[in-house]
Amino acid sequence: MLFSDVVGQSDAKSGLVGMWNANTLPHAILILGAEGTGGLPLGIALAQYIFCENRSATDACGVCPSCSKVARLEHADLHLSFPSIRPDTKKKAMSRHYLPEFREFVKQTPYGTTFEWLQHIDAENKQGNITSEECREIIDVLNLKTYEGRSKVLLMWRPEYLGKEGNILLKLIEEPPNNTFLIFIAEQAEEILATIKSRTQTIRLAPIAVRDIAMALKLRAGADDVLATQVAHLAAGNYNEALKLLRSADNDLFPAVRNLFNSLFTNKGVELAKFVEEWSKQGREQQKNLLAYMMHLLGFAIRVRFMGDADIQLPEPEAKFVVKLSTTKVATEHLHAMVHDISETIYFIERNSHAKTQLHALMIRMHHAVTGTPVPMNA
Ligand SMILES: [Zn+2]
Structure with missing residues (x-):
């Protein structure tokens, strides 16, 4: 070594x-x-x-x-x-x-x-x-x-x-x-x-820097640019975790996240139902990765809102998405609420809770966060 x-x-x-x-x-x-x-x-x-x-x-x-x-x-x-x-x-x-x-x-x-x-x-x-x-x-x-x-x-x-x-x-x-x-x-x-x-x-x-993890994933594990950067952001400085994420993340998570937010912002209930249907069939690790990535991008959007977009180390499409999300009318407290709700969903999915029920409840909460209306008690 x-x-x-x-x-x-x-x-x-x-x-x-x-x-x-x-x-x-x-x-x-x-x-x-x-x-x-x-x-x-x-x-x-x-x-x-x-x-x-x-x-x-x-x-x-x-x-x-x-x-x-x-x-x-x-x-x-x-x-x-x-x-x-x-x-x-x-x-x-x-x-x-x-x-x-x-x-x-x-x-x-x-x-x-x-x-x-x-x-x-x-x-x-x-x-x-x-x-x-x-x-x-x-x-x-x-x-x-x-x-x-x-x-x-x-x-x-x-x-x-x-x-x-x-x-x-x-x-x-x-x-x-x-x-x-x-x-x-x-x-x-x-x-x-x-x-x-x-x-x-x-x-x-x-913790190992994001760019160092991304570089190692590209050079040593053969990951492409986009996946290496996504995974490096999720790994929180832990290279062992990054390698595990890379093995479970066999595809680019970003299109799914982008489509989901588009459906939320354009109020397309049918698309949201389709999302829940599709993702409840995926493996638990993939579900967790997707949710963690969503949470991560939301976190970036909150940061950009306060500190500008100078130091986002994200690939171009993600960076654009984050900047757009940061300039929406959604109140910052609602962005925070989404992060919180996603994190709870991950917690329940990790503990073998029924994924479809969890994702469905999350979509209702996120929809209310985006439209700024209070969440019904039973959601
Ligand atoms: Zn020697």
């Missing part, structure tokens, strides 16, 4: 590389970023940069023996620790029992979630864990000589899964052996032991 393989996050990358090159990279680092922002890929890229035999000022070379070992997560001086479960009743939960599975998981889904990882190893309802046995083994291993090079790296994914046993690691974190780097990759600051948080230097990851 090269830094250039990590989607966006240019500030974090240049910060880490800069510290390495200035010889000031802390020996205990906490990479903290929400799900899907790329903590794990960034941690692996940093490890690869540390081990690379021919690094440039900005990235590892990607071809030296060390790089290819790190890329396969098989470098002997790279120690991996992540939540695991007991493989059977006789053994403790230890990462090393699951290394082949972890390598495969990261290769397939570098932006995958811990929940997906635990599903991958069939944890079913079992809680993942990073055990005290594992902590002791980490201390032993890191105190051994290096195998291949000068440095040793511990990459611990989700220190939130350490219980109080994590305190076993404190001395190691305070005084790591020479040339040893401890990289913790976390998502929820409040779940990390305070003793660990206070002994590490935090690198915060922001």
Whole structure:
């Protein structure tokens, strides 16, 4: 994993590389970023940069023996620790029992979630864990000589899964052996032991920028321009979510949204009924995507009304639509009410409510919002 393989996050990358090159990279680092922002890929890229035999000022070379070992997560001086479960009743939960599975998981889904990882190893309802046995083994291993090079790296994914046993690691974190780097990759600051948080230097990851996600979807997932931009807007900075959205969004959502609003504004009841009929037959994910996209465009329209259209990163047809919507006579509070109603509809559809009933009720509410008349009590 090269830094250039990590989607966006240019500030974090240049910060880490800069510290390495200035010889000031802390020996205990906490990479903290929400799900899907790329903590794990960034941690692996940093490890690869540390081990690379021919690094440039900005990235590892990607071809030296060390790089290819790190890329396969098989470098002997790279120690991996992540939540695991007991493989059977006789053994403790230890990462090393699951290394082949972890390598495969990261290769397939570098932006995958811990929940997906635990599903991958069939944890079913079992809680993942990073055990005290594992902590002791980490201390032993890191105190051994290096195998291949000068440095040793511990990459611990989700220190939130350490219980109080994590305190076993404190001395190691305070005084790591020479040339040893401890990289913790976390998502929820409040779940990390305070003793660990206070002994590490935090690198915060922001949600990934829309344009970075859109670019990655185009270059790596083969999405076309329009779909990549739509999905990037919906993903809220989460690349894992973006990839999932892309898989479920097999067509352009915009024509349906545009037609729907045209019918609402021109008061075409027949068209609205047709919309409900058609979309109640679609899969739940598609319904949710469409609604989320509608909500998103309405949100843009509200923003444009107050702040102008200077910074809407939307494809041309959507941008025009949003500007038009922002200049309609519909009161801002009614636009807000629509956003609220759509969000509630998504909530109910997610919970397996009858889609047709929900969409029908939503159309009535949206129609009243557009015409500015009060919604009847039973709608
Ligand atoms: Zn290299």
